[in-house]
Amino acid sequence: MSDRDRERLFTSSPAPVVASFEELEAEPIIRREGSLYADAWRQLRRRPMFIISGVLIVILAVMAIWPGLFTRADPRACNLADSLLRPSSEHWFGTDVQGCDYYARTIWGARVSITIGVLVTACSTLIAVLLGSMAGYYGGWVDTVIARLTDIWFAIPTILGGIVILRSVFSTRGLLQVSLVLIVLGWPTMLRLVRSAVMATKEMDYVDAARALGVRNFRIIRRHILPNAVAPVIVYATITVGVIISAEAALSFLGVGLQLPAISWGLMISVAQNRILTAPHLLLFPGAFLSVTVFSFILMGDALRDALDPRLR
Amino acid sequence: MGRYLIRRLLQFIPVFFGATLLIFIMVWAIPGDPIAALAGDRVLPEQVVQQIRDRYNLDDPLIVQYGKYMGGVFQGDFGEDFRGRPVTDLLGQRLPITVRLALLAFGFEVVLGIIAGILAGVRKGGFVDNLVLISTLVVIAIPIFVLGFLAQLLLGVRFGWFPVSGVQHGLYSYLLPAMVLGSVSLAYIARLTRTSLIENLRADYVRTATAKGLSRRRVVGIHTFRNSMIPVVTFLAIDLGSLMGGAIITETIFNIPGLGRAVFEGVQRQEGTVVVGIVTFLVLVYMMANLLVDVLYAVLDPRIRYE
Numbered sequence: 001m002s003d004r005d006r007e008r009l010f011t012s013s014p015a016p017v018v019a020s021f022e023e024l025e026a027e028p029i030i031r032r033e034g035s036l037y038a039d040a041w042r043q044l045r046r047r048p049m050f051i052i053s054g055v056l057i058v059i060l061a062v063m064a065i066w067p068g069l070f071t072r073a074d075p076r077a078c079n080l081a082d083s084l085l086r087p088s089s090e091h092w093f094g095t096d097v098q099g100c101d102y103y104a105r106t107i108w109g110a111r112v113s114i115t116i117g118v119l120v121t122a123c124s125t126l127i128a129v130l131l132g133s134m135a136g137y138y139g140g141w142v143d144t145v146i147a148r149l150t151d152i153w154f155a156i157p158t159i160l161g162g163i164v165i166l167r168s169v170f171s172t173r174g175l176l177q178v179s180l181v182l183i184v185l186g187w188p189t190m191l192r193l194v195r196s197a198v199m200a201t202k203e204m205d206y207v208d209a210a211r212a213l214g215v216r217n218f219r220i221i222r223r224h225i226l227p228n229a230v231a232p233v234i235v236y237a238t239i240t241v242g243v244i245i246s247a248e249a250a251l252s253f254l255g256v257g258l259q260l261p262a263i264s265w266g267l268m269i270s271v272a273q274n275r276i277l278t279a280p281h282l283l284l285f286p287g288a289f290l291s292v293t294v295f296s297f298i299l300m301g302d303a304l305r306d307a308l309d310p311r312l313r
Numbered sequence: 314m315g316r317y318l319i320r321r322l323l324q325f326i327p328v329f330f331g332a333t334l335l336i337f338i339m340v341w342a343i344p345g346d347p348i349a350a351l352a353g354d355r356v357l358p359e360q361v362v363q364q365i366r367d368r369y370n371l372d373d374p375l376i377v378q379y380g381k382y383m384g385g386v387f388q389g390d391f392g393e394d395f396r397g398r399p400v401t402d403l404l405g406q407r408l409p410i411t412v413r414l415a416l417l418a419f420g421f422e423v424v425l426g427i428i429a430g431i432l433a434g435v436r437k438g439g440f441v442d443n444l445v446l447i448s449t450l451v452v453i454a455i456p457i458f459v460l461g462f463l464a465q466l467l468l469g470v471r472f473g474w475f476p477v478s479g480v481q482h483g484l485y486s487y488l489l490p491a492m493v494l495g496s497v498s499l500a501y502i503a504r505l506t507r508t509s510l511i512e513n514l515r516a517d518y519v520r521t522a523t524a525k526g527l528s529r530r531r532v533v534g535i536h537t538f539r540n541s542m543i544p545v546v547t548f549l550a551i552d553l554g555s556l557m558g559g560a561i562i563t564e565t566i567f568n569i570p571g572l573g574r575a576v577f578e579g580v581q582r583q584e585g586t587v588v589v590g591i592v593t594f595l596v597l598v599y600m601m602a603n604l605l606v607d608v609l610y611a612v613l614d615p616r617i618r619y620e
Binding site: 151152165276277292295 | 324327328329331332335336339340341450451453454455456457458459462463465466470555559561562565566576577580581585588592595596599600603
């Protein structure tokens with residue numbers, strides 16, 4: 001699965017505009033004078049997909065910020081005598097080889113995943129918006145240079161590139177190094193998205209009007225183009241958080257991501273793989289948490305896309 | 314069409330060199346001396362070290378090394394590892410395994426994905442549609458290595474339906490890994506087929522076809538299906554490329570000695586030549602797939618004009 005396919009999938013549109021005439025009447029035209037976002041919000045509040053994923057994301061965010069709310073146990077306080085216990089009332093998720101409480105470790109694992117997911121997405125979005133709006137707005141040689149650079153980056157599959165960079169460039173690999181690599185490999189898809197959105201918005205009459213009034217380029221981009229081109233970016237960024245979390249776990253699983261003693265779901269699964277017969281719980285719990293996290297972000301992106309894509313209106 | 318192809322091929326050249334140069338630089342940025350790693354605890358005599366360095370052009374500036382390497386690649390020489398074994402040998406040995414895996418996965422995802430997508434798209438909002446939408450979302454959300462282990466644990470170990478790992482049982486042992494490898498793309502194909510079918514069912518020509526009295530089967534099966542397959546076919550072309558690269562995790566889980574495993578082992582052993590060789594090869598495959606997609610677009614959809 002390449003990023004480009006993902007982009008194509010999540011930005012092109014299914015789903016109905018209005019399901020029925022009742023719905024049209026329930027929402028008279030007069031109330032539609034709000035912005036795209038007010039509209040989207042009104043629509044979103046009623047969608048179970050949005051509510052479920054929203055609640056899950058809030059829980060996960062709280063888990064990442066204050067893991068102490070969910071568990072009293074210290075994830076690093078381990079007792080070798082308790083090695084590989086099955087789940088019980090004392091250790092809800094059992095214990096790992098070192099006898100650490102697996103529930104506490106699983107809860108603490110949310111922090112790394114969410115941090116990397118959000119950090120990487122924020123940074124690559126920033127790069128993509130800066131370069132993408134330049135390429136899309138100015139066109140010409142600026143566009144050519146940026147587009148060709150993106151093409152080159154695009155030819156390198158994320159996991160392959162990640163393995164190569166993480167193994168060869170860094171001698172120790174912590175949260176920052178892994179994030180950096182995922183940013184370096186992650187921006188091109190987003191850039192293409194921003195570029196095409198900006199190129200489409202640039203053709204609008206109000207942009208011509210602004211230009212005719214003598215508004216400077218920078219201001220046109222910032223005030224007139226970006227706010228109108230940002231909807232697909234928000235949708236894609238939400239999905240990207242999930243995709244990045246999954247990629248971090250995959251790299252850690254392959255042994256080129258985070259290193260012990262970091263607490264990360266991917267790392268836990270990587271350690272668990274040698275014991276899937278004797279202690280499957282070591283695989284199942286972090287695997288389930290990881291899947292639910294990725295699921296929430298992708299579901300949220302799906303819901304946002306349905307609400308924000310103006311073509312559906 | 315011809316001009317478009319030529320232009321596309323010309324654009325292909327800088328991208329190819331750029332991507333391979335990037336990989337080359339990243340791989341040779343390895344901290345630590347690969348030759349020292351090769352020798353282990355012993356200290357190699359100065360002459361031996363020098364001889365090895367000369368042989369692999371390690372004293373040249375990086376860009377010259379790259380130039381010499383690419384010169385070799387164009388003559389079918391992907392370099393050799395530090396034991397003197399040509400990388401092409403390794404490629405020849407590992408490639409068929411990965412290709413077999415990728416093709417099986419491909420067949421699996423194409424057949425099931427398109428069927429699921431059509432069933433869902435024909436009755437939008439129905440039970441099957443919701444079932445397909447939700448199950449594909451779940452499959453997309455579960456990381457492939459979690460899915461792989463689950464499949465291995467349940468279908469391989471618990472139920473004993475499939476070999477757990479390795480390739481001793483011929484094609485049969487590729488079946489489960491292929492299903493795991495193809496699962497995510499299957500979900501994407503199902504969704505893409507569904508979306509595209511729904512969009513096309515709203516088109517005017519469908520109304521015309523229905524109005525002139527064609528059966529629903531014919532309208533969906535012939536008129537709409539062909540047009541909805543355009544995005545799917547192009548997705549498939551690019552997917553075949555990414556399956557080859559994506560095989561790395563599946564091959565690790567199921568212990569299949571394919572290309573992905575070879576890259577991974579190469580990185581672990583700091584065998585830069587092996588990594589560069591295989592990754593260059595994979596990037597080439599991936600880019601060819603991309604190129605194929607662009608050409609397919611032009612062939613399949615005459616509305617798309619390339620100037």
